[in-house]
Amino acid sequence: MSNIGILILFIFSFVSSYFLTFLVRNYSLKHQIIDIPNSRSSHIVPTPRGGGLAFVGVFLVGISLLFGLGILELRVFLALLGGGGLIAGVGWLDDRRGLTALVRLCFHFLAAIWAVSWLGGVPSLSLGFTELDLSWWGSVVAVVGLVWMINLYNFMDGIDGIAGTEAMCVALGAGVLLFWGGSTGLAWVCLILAMAVGGFLVWNWSPAKIFMGDVGSGFLGFTFAVLALWSENAGAVPFIIWLLLLGVFIIDATITLIKRMSKGEKLYEAHRSHVYQLAVQAGYSHKQVTFTVLLMNIVLGLIAAMALYYYNYLGLIALAALIMLIIAHLIMGRVLNTRISQVSSSGGKILGKSVEEAAAVIDVVDHTTE
Numbered sequence: 001m002s003n004i005g006i007l008i009l010f011i012f013s014f015v016s017s018y019f020l021t022f023l024v025r026n027y028s029l030k031h032q033i034i035d036i037p038n039s040r041s042s043h044i045v046p047t048p049r050g051g052g053l054a055f056v057g058v059f060l061v062g063i064s065l066l067f068g069l070g071i072l073e074l075r076v077f078l079a080l081l082g083g084g085g086l087i088a089g090v091g092w093l094d095d096r097r098g099l100t101a102l103v104r105l106c107f108h109f110l111a112a113i114w115a116v117s118w119l120g121g122v123p124s125l126s127l128g129f130t131e132l133d134l135s136w137w138g139s140v141v142a143v144v145g146l147v148w149m150i151n152l153y154n155f156m157d158g159i160d161g162i163a164g165t166e167a168m169c170v171a172l173g174a175g176v177l178l179f180w181g182g183s184t185g186l187a188w189v190c191l192i193l194a195m196a197v198g199g200f201l202v203w204n205w206s207p208a209k210i211f212m213g214d215v216g217s218g219f220l221g222f223t224f225a226v227l228a229l230w231s232e233n234a235g236a237v238p239f240i241i242w243l244l245l246l247g248v249f250i251i252d253a254t255i256t257l258i259k260r261m262s263k264g265e266k267l268y269e270a271h272r273s274h275v276y277q278l279a280v281q282a283g284y285s286h287k288q289v290t291f292t293v294l295l296m297n298i299v300l301g302l303i304a305a306m307a308l309y310y311y312n313y314l315g316l317i318a319l320a321a322l323i324m325l326i327i328a329h330l331i332m333g334r335v336l337n338t339r340i341s342q343v344s345s346s347g348g349k350i351l352g353k354s355v356e357e358a359a360a361v362i363d364v365v366d367h368t369t370e
Contacts, residue, residue: 006188009062009065009192010192011195013058013199014195014196014198014199016058016199017054017055017195017199018202019199020058020199021202021203022203024050024210025048028048029048031096033049033095033096034046035047035048035049035211035213042158042159042281043159043160043208045207047208048210049095049210049211049212050095050096050211050212050216051200051203052088052200052214052216053216054199055200055212055216056215056216056219058199059196059223060080060084062193062196063077063081063189063192064077066185066189071185071188072185072188076118076119076189076226079115080115080189082114082118083112083114084111084222084223084226086110086111087108087111087150087219087222089215090104090108091213091214091217092215094213094215095213095215104214105147111150112144112146112147112150113143115222115225116146119142119226119229119233121139121142122134122139122142122232122233122239124138125232126239127240127315128238128240128307128312128314128315128316129314146222146225146226146229149224150221150222150225151218152249152254152257153217153218153221154218155253156249156252156274157216158272158274158276158277159280159286159289160205160207160287161204161205161208161287161290162286162290162293163212164197164198164200164204165294165297166246166249166297167193167194167197168194168197168198169298170246171190171191171197171224172190172191172194173245173297173300173301174187174190175190175191177237178237180305181236181237183234186231186234186236189227200216206285208286224242224246228242228243238314240315241304241308241318243318243322244304244318244322245297245300247300247321248296248297251322251326252274252275253274255330275329275332276293278332278336278337279332281340282336282340300321303317303321307321
């Protein structure tokens with residue numbers, strides 16, 4: 001495929017996603033597929049959801065073209081199309097009418113098993129200085145990890161623009177690294193995903209006019225996990241590099257889950273204890289929090305490139321970076337909780353405004369559901 005053809009495909013992905021998001025928004029408004037704020041929300045304005053359907057459709061069409069042109073392998077195409085389509089379908093139903101956590105989890109495991117089967121399992125893991133032989137249990141860990149990625153991405157999609165920004169950063173970063181390593185096929189897949197999400201992000205940027213919903217967040221978590229596993233198996237960008245690129249979401253979601261488990265909380269219930277949610281409660285706007293995530297992703301992207309360049313030290317560099325992320329998460333959590341306590345003790349005011357005003361009104365300029 002010529003460079004001009006690839007450029008046209010990228011532009012098509014962005015533009016078509018943008019207009020499809022507009023159509024999905026109108027559909028959601030007409031059929032009352034609305035996210036109504038509650039005590040657990042980080043928003044104060046009812047907002048249509050399900051916008052992820054737009055970039056899901058564009059991405060699946062894009063990879064179908066790549067497969068038809070012989071750029072994408074059959075097994076990776078089927079893993080993404082079959083499993084991703086199932087995750088998106090279940091997510092759309094959940095956005096429309098709501099499904100129980102058990103039903104969603106069953107379909108998540110089905111999609112994960114489907115994908116790992118087509119990818120041929122995960123026989124080994126590169127640590128840079130050595131290969132870790134995983135044997136059959138690598139596939140079991142991969143299935144569980146894939147299900148966790150589906151759900152953690154959903155957990156982290158809680159404020160305007162954050163999940164779309166994370167997706168664009170990870171997809172663009174991985175795409176560049178894959179090009180650098182000579183894996184052009186997977187690189188095209190990542191860049192198409194970035195452009196498709198970008199078209200949606202125009203609508204989802206603060207103040208958000210539509211949310212991606214479970215149809216989008218679950219699909220993104222699934223897609224990144226599949227790409228990471230296949231990239232490892234194909235000897236392209238190691239799985240550990242993908243962990244670095246996704247580090248902000250993985251660390252926040254995983255540590256928060258462990259904390260909630262230790263407190264005996266019901267994991268399927270909504271909450272506002274992620275660090276990014278604490279930041280909003282402490283009075284920071286959605287834009288400020290999302291820009292902070294963007295900056296952290298840029299730093300992680302540079303560290304990932306360094307780890308790939310100094311390949312023998314891959315495992316050590318990744319471990320050091322993840323430890324720093326954990327420490328930063330714990331410190332930020334403590335600082336933000338202290339700030340929230342101070343706000344509560346002062347009658348819920350920050351500079352004369354309520355927490356809701358300080359955190360959300362700044363973002364809500366002209367934001368209605370028509």
